[in-house]
Amino acid sequence: MAHSPQRRNEAPVAAPAPDAETLLARIRAIAAEVAAPRAVDVDARGRFPEETFAALREAGALSAAVPVEHGGAGCGMAALAEQCAALAQGCGASGMVLAMHHIQVLCLVRHAGASPYFAGVLRELSERQLLLASVTSEVGVGGDTRTSRCAVVPTADGISIDKDATTISYAEHSDAMLITARRDVDAASSDQVIVYAPRGALRLEKTANWDPMGMRGTCSPGFRVRFDGRPEQIVPVPYADVSALTMVPSSHILWSGVWTGISADAVARASAFVRAEARRTPGTVPPMAARLAEVSVELQTMRNHWQSLAREFDRLALQGDGGGLATIGWALKMNNLKIASSEAAPRIVHRALQVIGIQGYRNDSRYAVGRQYRDVLSASLMVANERIASKTATMLLVHKDD
Ligand SMILES: Cc1cc2nc3c(=O)[nH]c(=O)nc-3n(C[C@H](O)[C@H](O)[C@H](O)COP(=O)(O)OP(=O)(O)OC[C@H]3O[C@@H](n4cnc5c(N)ncnc54)[C@H](O)[C@@H]3O)c2cc1C
Helix, strand or coil: CCCCCCCHHHCCCCCCCCCHHHHHHHHHHHHHHHHHHHHHHHHHHCCCCHHHHHHHHHHCHHHCCCCHHHCCCCCCHHHHHHHHHHHHHHCHHHHHHHHHHHHHHHHHHHHCCCCHHHHHHHHHHHHHCCCEEEECCECCCECCCCCCCCECEECCCCEEEEEEECCCCCHHHCCEEEEEEECCCCCCCCCEEEEEEEHHHEEEEECCCCCCCCCHHHCCCCEEEEEEECHHHECCCCHHHHHHHHHHHHHHHHHHHHHHHHHHHHHHHHHHHHHHHHHHCCCCCCCCHHHHHHHHHHHHHHHHHHHHHHHHHHHHHCCCCCCHHHCHHHHHHHHHHHHHHHHHHHHHHHHHHHHHCHHHHCCCCCCCCHHHHHHHCCCCCCCCHHHHHHHHHHHHHHCCCC
16 A cells, blocks of 8 residues: 555644754754764664654754755755764764765655655655655665666556665664666666655565674665555656766765765864873974874865865756756766765774874774774775776766866
């Protein structure tokens, strides 16, 4: 049975959506007061950061990307990325969950909001602060998000999908999922659609555990996902367009924000360590202060990269989907951003560790950066850099510089 997007009897009375500036200030406070104090426990137990997400819901943060006319804050990409960076500075896994949620919401906002069904979904999302998860990965296709084995199958009541996903973050804590699948049973593997699947219409069967090196609080095991729904739950635009115009750029920009937040946390610990050393020997500059200065350059460069591309996205998005977001030049910028940020983050955390020394290596020290280090090692794997680099190489064969 399809799930109605309107469950107003369960909906709390929604406060007016905050503006982008207010929301960022609230998320910064949540990062410092709720996420950071629990980050060690979230990591150690590999548990979902539920206190942080309760606070984000209360702040209205889960509808940040929803347009004002549907009850959200109407934030653009630049504002969303700042939110992800701010939260990740307190807890990397929390920042990544917020980023993945914003990416799903943007796919609906930018490609489905005109349909009455999806207008209702966005309204409900704002009222109830729904958390959306992503099901692009699939057994048998690896990390190639533009290929599906499963298909949308017609049933007597509507449609169904049966997908064996390798990884679904916070699946058991989400209110709905966006699932990619072949358009129908005869479609080619790249002829995909993306389908909105509320929890009430899903059956989840865990097929793998989640005991990773880092990003433990994202809670991302494998699941067999079975969905029964209605055709109007299919986003009315081919997934090829949703992916190129929204999912890929928003992933690379918002993930870069997350990795910057985690790196900034490590650099802040290095700064605090150097300041403490300086207080011990007044009148002298500790030798590692020079290394701190060097790593701060790299952190600023990393931040400036996604900030400028997020602003460019917001400008190009106003031109409509046929504009600059559909060009090879833009796709190359996105690939380059992903590779640059995912390589910079582990380097920055490593350099922060060299500044701090053994106090950064010890898990029981207030300068510890082990969690940050393990978290950012996921960056190059989350859509493998090798896969992205080989696509970039192909595009460069046909692309002429602007
Ligand atoms: C923290 C985290 C959270 C995640 N959350 C989700 C989620 O919520 N939903 C979801 O669907 N997925 C999720 N994923 C999965 C993610 O999106 C990718 O699908 C997954 O990380 C890729 O897995 P893979 O390395 O096996 O795949 P592949 O991309 O197939 O890579 C396998 C190997 O092949 C290499 N390779 C691939 N292509 C090429 C090429 N062209 N040339 C050379 N080598 C190549 C890679 O470098 C790698 O060594 C998550 C992953 C992480 C780390």
